[in-house]
Amino acid sequence: GDSVTQMEGPVTLSEEAFLTINCTYTATGYPSLFWYVQYPGEGLQLLLKATKADDKGSNKGFEATYRKETTSFHLEKGSVQVSDSAVYFCALIAGNNRKLIWGLGTSLAVNP
């Protein structure tokens, strides 16, 4: 079945460091791919998305490119801030239903 695998955390970085969180997927057809972020004590919110191969989603300095050849959607940011400390979830939707398939989440802590 469809699945999402993302790198285990926690990830700890210093402010202004480069961030990569790996995400790979298994799905039939052409899924839409998402990154959600959960700040402490809050619900999840959409960070960025890509709906077809080679699309790049971007928001708040974060980017991810839909790579069909490697079935990947890695999240990157060139210079993280303390306010980026959160849990990041990779997810996909495949087919015609509305059900998101979630990764387990990667916790990021950014130190000043």
Next chain:
Amino acid sequence: DAGVIQSPRHEVTEMGQEVTLRCKPISGHNSLFWYRQTMMRGLELLIYFNNNVPIDDSGMPEDRFSAKMPNASFSTLKIQPSEPRDSAVYFCASSQGVEQYFGPGTRLTVT
């Protein structure tokens, strides 16, 4: 827009009691999702509705859990009887397209 509204935000109850969690989706959204989040199991989809009809309840743990959506603006998740292992944060989310909008969650503690 007020976003997805959940109540209560926190609930502490004793084992064996009935618990009802409430959700008001964003107006105009036609899909509603109930999730449970724990450290051990991560984020789990319990059930989702489309146009008030349950589409997939395969994630509902057992008969103690039930969910209803009597109209487009209200849904409940009920646990009866509650057990300590039900302690978790329960999220409601709604959508019109592929993007899901999450509520702030209800933190449930069963003692």
